[in-house]
Amino acid sequence: MIMMQAVIEVPMLDGEPAPPWPVEPSPPGSWLVLHAGCTDEQTGLFVAALANRIDVMPPGGRDEVVDALLAEELLIATGGLRVSDARVGTSVMPGCCSGLEDWRDWAQPLTGGSPWLGHDPGPEVEAIGDALRVWQDGGPNRHRGRWAGHYVDLPRRTLPQLLTGVQRDLVGFLDSLSGWATRCGLGQRGRALVRTVDQNFAITAPLDLSTD
Template identity: 70%
Template sequence: MDALLAEELLIIAGGLRVAEPSTGRAVVPGCCAGLEDWRDWAQALTGGSPWLGHDPGPEIQAVGEDLRVWQDGGPDRHHGRQVGLHIDLPRHALPQLLMGVQRDPVGFLDALAGWADRADLGRQGIALVRAIDYSFTITALWDLPEG
């Protein structure tokens, strides 16, 4: 545990997956994307596209009132043509979706704190919970722009 706590920042490969339950389609994070960057999705609310990894290179594009989440970089990668796997989600839905995403790691922190207490880890357990909370910006307050 000492080695883990000595790390400046913890990372977990992966990221957020966007799924369309009605069709079964999904856009998954590219390689080198990390779960620690999950809050960066809020950039899409102000016209940005967060880092979603590369190879295949997912990207977010504003299309009217929707956010088009491309699996492979969007239309510019295909000479301006609108081709390739993408999922559209209403921009106004993103803040609520991100708040939903936050619930899972908050629950994980609660479970981790309980485990650390049962394992009698004392200060190390508290430090572990704090390090994970810090690295993944789980409980920090945020003011999401309106979608």
């Protein structure tokens, strides 16, 4: 069974100041999967990861952090889409500097293109007939012009369904974010944060899965 999931990389959050709300104690460098079932601590971790990239004016409390996020021209999150083959237990993760904000680029193979999935080790998509082979390492482990290491194969025809599933998970995560914001007492700030995340990560906009 092939799975495609939206993920962000958990940053280092043990500095000062600490996030002004509870977050899941996930180790830096691990991956947070975004979906409708995220707990408040997982959702808080996502928002803390967004805020970790920006400067927040003192006192750096809850409202100040959210205001700083809302003031940003562009929100980004290290991550992207994880592709897994549950049958063989293999996963391909986003590469360094890949961003969740570019998740829609995964539609490019439908028209003969290939998404940029980050570098180090440089995941790449190779078209093999009617299949797409997603390599974890398309960079330094190439051998005589070919890729090496582990990969996940998926039929090209399944890509629209997989991406539709990713969008459904992200829309569900927006619901989790909305509920978290309400329980945090963010009021109008919370509603604005949900809209901003939706816009910056292109979540609810129509998904172009054309093959022309």
